[in-house]
Amino acid sequence: MIEYVWLIPVFPLIGFIINxxxxxRLPKGLVGLVGSAAVGLSFALTVAIxxxxxxxxxxxxPVEVTxxxxxxxxxxxxxxxxxxxxxxxxxxLVVSGVSTVIHxxxxxxxxxxxxxPRFFAYLNLFVCFMLILVGANNFLMMFVGWEGVGLCSYLLxxxxxxxxxxxxxxxxxxxxxxxGDYGFLLGIFLIFYTFGTVNFREVFALAAKYPVGSxxxxxxxxxxxxxxxxxxxxxxxxxxxxDAMEGPTPVSALxxxxxxxxxxxxMVARCSALYTLAPLSMMVxxxxxxxxxxxxASMGMAQFDIKRVLAYSTVSQLGYMFLACGVGAFTAGIFHxxxxxxxxxxxxxxxxxxxxxxAGELDMRKMGDLxxxxxxTYKTFLIATLAICGIFPFAGFFSKDEILFHALVDxxxxxxxxxxxxxxITAFYMFRAVFMVFFGESRVDPHVAHHIHESPPxxxxxxxxxxxxxxxxxxxGIPIIKGGHxxxxxxxxxxxxxxxxxxxxxxxxFEVGLMLFSMLVAGAGIYTAYRxxxxxxxxxxxxxxxxxxxxxxxxxxxxxxxxxxAVVVEPIKEGSTFLWTGVDDKVVDGAVNGSAGxxxxxxxxxxxxxTGFLQNYALAIVLGVMLIVGYLAGL
Amino acid sequence: MxxxxxxxxxxxxxxxxxxxVGVLIRRNILIILMCLEMMLNAVNLAFIGFADYFxxxxxxxxxxxxxxxxxxxxxxxxxxxxxxxxxxxxxxxxDLNLLKW
Numbered sequence: 001m002i003e004y005v006w007l008i009p010v011f012p013l014i015g016f017i018i019n020x021x022x023x024x025r026l027p028k029g030l031v032g033l034v035g036s037a038a039v040g041l042s043f044a045l046t047v048a049i050x051x052x053x054x055x056x057x058x059x060x061x062p063v064e065v066t067x068x069x070x071x072x073x074x075x076x077x078x079x080x081x082x083x084x085x086x087x088x089x090x091x092x093l094v095v096s097g098v099s100t101v102i103h104x105x106x107x108x109x110x111x112x113x114x115x116x117p118r119f120f121a122y123l124n125l126f127v128c129f130m131l132i133l134v135g136a137n138n139f140l141m142m143f144v145g146w147e148g149v150g151l152c153s154y155l156l157x158x159x160x161x162x163x164x165x166x167x168x169x170x171x172x173x174x175x176x177x178x179x180g181d182y183g184f185l186l187g188i189f190l191i192f193y194t195f196g197t198v199n200f201r202e203v204f205a206l207a208a209k210y211p212v213g214s215x216x217x218x219x220x221x222x223x224x225x226x227x228x229x230x231x232x233x234x235x236x237x238x239x240x241x242x243d244a245m246e247g248p249t250p251v252s253a254l255x256x257x258x259x260x261x262x263x264x265x266x267m268v269a270r271c272s273a274l275y276t277l278a279p280l281s282m283m284v285x286x287x288x289x290x291x292x293x294x295x296x297a298s299m300g301m302a303q304f305d306i307k308r309v310l311a312y313s314t315v316s317q318l319g320y321m322f323l324a325c326g327v328g329a330f331t332a333g334i335f336h337x338x339x340x341x342x343x344x345x346x347x348x349x350x351x352x353x354x355x356x357x358x359a360g361e362l363d364m365r366k367m368g369d370l371x372x373x374x375x376x377t378y379k380t381f382l383i384a385t386l387a388i389c390g391i392f393p394f395a396g397f398f399s400k401d402e403i404l405f406h407a408l409v410d411x412x413x414x415x416x417x418x419x420x421x422x423x424x425i426t427a428f429y430m431f432r433a434v435f436m437v438f439f440g441e442s443r444v445d446p447h448v449a450h451h452i453h454e455s456p457p458x459x460x461x462x463x464x465x466x467x468x469x470x471x472x473x474x475x476x477g478i479p480i481i482k483g484g485h486x487x488x489x490x491x492x493x494x495x496x497x498x499x500x501x502x503x504x505x506x507x508x509x510f511e512v513g514l515m516l517f518s519m520l521v522a523g524a525g526i527y528t529a530y531r532x533x534x535x536x537x538x539x540x541x542x543x544x545x546x547x548x549x550x551x552x553x554x555x556x557x558x559x560x561x562x563x564x565x566a567v568v569v570e571p572i573k574e575g576s577t578f579l580w581t582g583v584d585d586k587v588v589d590g591a592v593n594g595s596a597g598x599x600x601x602x603x604x605x606x607x608x609x610x611t612g613f614l615q616n617y618a619l620a621i622v623l624g625v626m627l628i629v630g631y632l633a634g635l
Numbered sequence: 636m637x638x639x640x641x642x643x644x645x646x647x648x649x650x651x652x653x654x655x656v657g658v659l660i661r662r663n664i665l666i667i668l669m670c671l672e673m674m675l676n677a678v679n680l681a682f683i684g685f686a687d688y689f690x691x692x693x694x695x696x697x698x699x700x701x702x703x704x705x706x707x708x709x710x711x712x713x714x715x716x717x718x719x720x721x722x723x724x725x726x727x728x729x730d731l732n733l734l735k736w
Contacts, residue, residue, distance in 0.1 A: 612735030
């Protein structure tokens, strides 16, 4: 079965081709069915391969499946080949599994959209590229997936392209991602230049010969991390993700929360062999992750668009994952990636279900008291919120706690402090969202209010599936109990530590104490939200006025967009204008028009030689002959 | 008694120059054609002179070729002159400057 791994991305590709080419002849029901079935088949195949992989003896792992040679030029070899190992299997499972659920949800959510087949075609294409990204066995093929998901992200953010804000957001995402991709590409070049190959396992084997802290490995890892900051929305390239919420909600759930944005984390974990050789890069990763976690969380506090709140929370959670990778706890990062995929997809789909219920409204100021009207959405949303806050026994508790633990013992107390503060803020703004949407006074528009309705089963069943994942997803990684952390043991072969790295062991009381403390912090966040948004709804307004400057700063997202506009966008625009009017119009066009003008001027004068008199020409011939004869005679 | 080569070449040169000047300065196209013939015959004379001097027949052979070509050329040339005269009612080259800029 494993040798058919290449079929995993092929199924969505077929779905894309069918929906993309024949949508005019397909009935609407079939479009959704084809789109979902294509991804569902991928998921089924992934599960089958996963089960078979579990039965393989340790010496037969991991498996590399080469489909064909894509590029062969001298010593440079880039095959289309897949690496089946624990890390890629987990990613394949998460991507295809969450995608299947979201595809099914989309059948209901996008039902009345005129671009229905286009949506499914794009979504399938995205899944295809994402599966290539996580399944590839070499950097170049990974890059193909990397660029492909970027393209699909652009297409899907700008899905409602007739809306200017949506098409602008699409362009912004694409351009910002390009900046990161450039770094990633430089990293790949440097890898090939240094090691002479782009195959993961060959590179990692060769890298082991380098000393810890070697300059070239540090450069490679930093370049790769630039790519990760672009794709995974970290400081300084995170600005595209909140704007990406212009896309349809299933897109936000799938691409901008559960799968694509985690590509950077996956890549860093995949390159653990390189990163552990570069302490400097590890520090950068951890620092950027920690800063992003708190920075994005603080911006989430003052947003009123529910999807934007979730977007900042995604950025913040991705920061956690990078923090985990940066302190060497790659398994914890991937673990959080997996649990986050469940609960963040659920949060977004829940937000979609809420807006579905109240005529597309996303502003939390126009919601409130919805829990009785849409009970399933409410319950699943609450489960996801508890999971993201890290409340026992929901999935987020296990993964987040592991990250906090490693941040303290493997990293620095500073990282732990930042991450704990971010956890407090996360609990606060997530429950702020819950209270504003589902509790308190109803602020729904009166003419919408009387037909609030729960979503159809095609949407609520996916919510329930993801809710189950958000509850039980964490139990694959039970800490403390020996043998309880199945996830970590399974993933261990994929994570290659450099020599000298060893895991620290701490007394159980320390671990438990830490867990209780982080739960306490989350509880404090929830209580604060409760005080401010349920008990005294007037309090936020009072506080906002009291600390006006701070509130304005957060509300305007620290003016980072404005800063980038002033520092990057405007100079580029001005530079381009100069190149256009100054260089292109004057120099380039000047050279072309000038040479034409010169020829014109010369011809006006030289053509006077053409007198039309026969004897002038004869004279010229005679003179010419005389010159030639004179020359030959040696005069 | 043979005529010395320099004399023959001198005559040939004089005839050629005369013909060339005629071609360049006369206005009547018929005269120009006649001057052209004179240049050709000056060349013929040089050929004959050399043939005699080197005791080789090649030069005399060439003269026949030149005369053949000259006859053909005159036939075409005169036909053109007639055609031009029918069109423009003139044989003066000054009036034939259609190729002017």
